[in-house]
Amino acid sequence: MKTLQNLIDGIWEDSLGDTLLDVVNPATENAVARAPGGCRDDVDRAVAAAVQAQPAWAALLLAERVAWISAWADVVAEHADELAELECREMGKPVGIGRTFIDGAVAGLKASAGQALSYGFEETVAHDDGGSTRILRHPLGATAVITPWNFPVTMVLGALGPLLAAGNTVVVKPSEKSPLSAVRLFELLNLPPGVVNLVLGDARAGGPLAEHEQIQLVHFTGSVEAGRKVGAGTGERLHRAVLELGGKDPVVVDAGVDPRATAAAVAFGAFINTGQICTSMERIYVHEEVADAFVEALVEAAGTYTMGDGHDEGVMMGPLVDERQRDIVRRHVADAVERGATIRAGGVEPAGRGFFYPATVLTGVDESMLVMNEETFGPLAPVVVVPSFAAGIERASRSRFGLAATVYTDDPDHMAAAARIPAGVVWINQWQGGGPERLYEPAGDSGMGATGAVAAYDAATRPSSVHIAARLAS
Ligand code: NAD
Secondary structure: OOEOOEEEOOEEEOOOOOOEEEEEEOOOOEEEEEEEOOOHHHHHHHHHHHHHHHHHHHHOOHHHHHHHHHHHHHHHHHOHHHHHHHHHHHHOOOHHHHHHHHHHHHHHHHHHHHHHHHOOOEEEEEOOOOOEEEEEEEEOOEEEEEOOOOOHHHHHHHHHHHHHHOOOEEEEEOOOOOHHHHHHHHHOOOOOOOOEEEOOOOHHHHHHHHOOOOOOEEEEEOOHHHHHHHHHHHHHHOOEEEEEOOOOEEEEEOOOOOHHHHHHHHHHHHHHHHHOOOOOEEEEEEEHHHHHHHHHHHHHHHOOOOEOOOOOOOOOEOOOOOHHHHHHHHHHHHHHHHOOOEEEEOOOOOOOOOOOOOOEEEEOOOOOOHHHOOOOOOOEEEEEEEOOHHHHHHHHOOOOEEOEEEEEOOOHHHHHHHOOOOOOEEEEOOOOOOOOOOOEOOEEOOEEOOEOHHHHHHHHEEEEEEEEOOOOOO
């Protein structure tokens, strides 16, 4: 079985650590490769390579860096099918669905790197007295990108554009559960050696990387628990962290909407990627006037999410990533049922191998239940019926998380009210999307640090100001 390697200064090499982890196909429970568990020595070597490569990378013309990144994106695009197949093998996502997300991520990488060309890396402000202030934005140096397994390729590509275009070098540490696609992504890399380095492993690599003295910024995407540790490490060194963490996103369904069309959209938001999206719809508040028709349509829609090995044609939902993730789903369903909820669809696991769990609709749910409080990261759609739109917004807003929220309504006043939900993004009559201008910072426990659009460049650079007097002060 293949043992995966790290990419350091443009050369593939074995880990210096003594632990190997199995990479497991969650549809079959079979190991498909071995990968390093990670160690501090690997991290030190990768960071040294990134530090050494950074001045020459930053010295290139901005347009040259953007052209390098864009050329890499083109190569990745040519291998999108292969990358989607690897993602399916390592974490279960159906190949066709994975392919769509990878296409989007490649376009996003190109767009975000291209934004560098209009970003104000150097601006001069003239003063009335003839003097001026030059504002310069410098790259930070060597940076780190640590990613989860739920969108292995997308998460890496999503973080790299602004960091690299701004003149930083990067050490990437993908999830230990999904290293296959990351390794392939960097086999396709055509940037100068050391500009992007890859270190494999779990917290044994992630911890030392996040705490490294020479890593100036950590872009971390993952759980709240690990994010707190990363933030504590960077805080100790007074270095930067952008933390994109977990969620428990609400959706509010107003009276007057088309219940069938809305239920189809909510099913997609709750079940796609087997519910393993940070912005999956995990709390559903429905106005009582449409509740019966909505739930009936949601149950019907859940039945269309055919489960199976994501390599097979027509499969809508692959397995959960591992047994631990399936145990969380089981625990949330059992707790809800014990406290009075009703399973209206799904809830019964298929026999046989693979970490499968069906698209499941729960009604009679309330906020005392785990399923309404803790992130599930699984294919559950818990529905709460509310007496008014205002009550839906009020209950949607009661959460320690604040990643995103979705509202379905035809009422312009209600659309305006939706903006009050404390979340980084509010979608109205759509879920996901919003274009490259999307700018946000997660609220509450969902993270820290503004990102998207110009904020990604603000995070990737350090500003300084040079004041030039009109004449020597007498
Ligand atoms: P995780 O926190 O277990 O792991 C994420 C990454 O951090 C992995 O690469 C892991 O090896 C590494 N890691 C773990 N402990 C670490 C430590 N102490 N120091 C440094 N690195 C460490 O999360 P996961 O299970 O891989 O991913 C699921 C979580 O990610 C969910 O909570 C989900 O909501 C969240 N997520 C958030 C977003 C977002 O944009 N907000 C996107 C995708 C996933």
